[in-house]
Amino acid sequence: MGSLRVKFWGTRGLISSPRPETAIFGGNTPCVQILYKDHLILVDSGFGSTNLGDDLMARLAARQEPLHVHIFYTHFHWDHIQGLPFFKPIYFPSTTMSLYSPQPTARMLDNLNILFDGSYSPFESLLSMQAKVHLCQLSGPFELDGLRIDYRAVDHVASDHPGEETYAYKFAAENLGTVCLITDHEVRNNKKNRALVEWAKGCDLLIHDGQYFAADYLAHVGWGHSSAQAALDNALKIGPALTLLTHHDPARNDRELQAQHRALMQGKKYRRLTFEFAREEVLYEVAKVKSLPKAG
Numbered sequence: 001m002g003s004l005r006v007k008f009w010g011t012r013g014l015i016s017s018p019r020p021e022t023a024i025f026g027g028n029t030p031c032v033q034i035l036y037k038d039h040l041i042l043v044d045s046g047f048g049s050t051n052l053g054d055d056l057m058a059r060l061a062a063r064q065e066p067l068h069v070h071i072f073y074t075h076f077h078w079d080h081i082q083g084l085p086f087f088k089p090i091y092f093p094s095t096t097m098s099l100y101s102p103q104p105t106a107r108m109l110d111n112l113n114i115l116f117d118g119s120y121s122p123f124e125s126l127l128s129m130q131a132k133v134h135l136c137q138l139s140g141p142f143e144l145d146g147l148r149i150d151y152r153a154v155d156h157v158a159s160d161h162p163g164e165e166t167y168a169y170k171f172a173a174e175n176l177g178t179v180c181l182i183t184d185h186e187v188r189n190n191k192k193n194r195a196l197v198e199w200a201k202g203c204d205l206l207i208h209d210g211q212y213f214a215a216d217y218l219a220h221v222g223w224g225h226s227s228a229q230a231a232l233d234n235a236l237k238i239g240p241a242l243t244l245l246t247h248h249d250p251a252r253n254d255r256e257l258q259a260q261h262r263a264l265m266q267g268k269k270y271r272r273l274t275f276e277f278a279r280e281e282v283l284y285e286v287a288k289v290k291s292l293p294k295a296g
Contacts, residue, residue, distance in 0.1 A: 010048020013247035021253035026280025049083035075166040076111035095131035154185035177286035187230035210245030241292040
């Protein structure tokens with residue numbers, strides 16, 4: 001029957017912050033791998049994707065194995081795309097890369113080509129790379145070999161340009177479980193957040209932006225990110241078995257995240273929740289998550 005697993009290659013928001021004080025939770029910008037059958041599925045390609053690319057070199061160089069990489073983009077802010085030119089499979093003709101977004105393919109290419117147009121690299125275009133690159137606009141739920149992939153717009157920074165929304169993703173496989181990934185979302189008491197909660201209800205594993213602590217958030221209202229407390233408030237309504245908070249603030253060290261986790265666990269409000277701060281290169285088995293009692 002197979003399995004559904006999640007691995008974080010990058011958990012940090014805004015900028016990378018690798019240093020000894022961030023070694024436990026990780027210092028790379030966002031990249032999440034969805035492990036399903038033998039498919040290579042990623043959400044975003046921050047600098048964390050470079051470590052995955054290094055991991056894949058044995059398959060590429062030693063065994064000359066062709067790879068098909070599927071990358072689903074939440075949006076195209078720098079921290080969510082900046083690892084793509086350093087993702088080594090992109091330099092191999094045997095690699096096929098399918099890049100997905102609800103945005104039109106022309107806009108996707110404009111956003112990603114910033115990394116490849118000669119301004120920041122010696123390349124001419126994303127489409128000039130050795131790998132075969134396919135840009136795919138999502139127009140509804142998508143299925144990949146029995147894995148159903150859905151998306152929904154979240155509440156990020158307000159934009160005057162329609163079509164530049166940020167998206168959450170849901171990955172569901174029959175009998176294996178459901179993963180919802182909600183990043184760069186600012187939890188507010190509004191229609192968009194209520195619709196997002198309803199859409200995510202009942203998932204087994206919830207991954208949610210929790211960049212700020214409550215006191216920090218007061219100085220960052222409108223910046224497009226949630227406090228850990230607001231993310232857990234959403235989790236109480238969604239009812240997952242496990243919640244992983246991600247998009248950690250780059251200034252936050254391991255000791256501070258651990259202390260915040262202890263403080264939140266000791267409070268009465270979140271005792272019904274099982275939650276952690278996401279860690280890089282830790283494998284989360286959805287089957288094991290499903291065996292946990294769901295919140296609610």
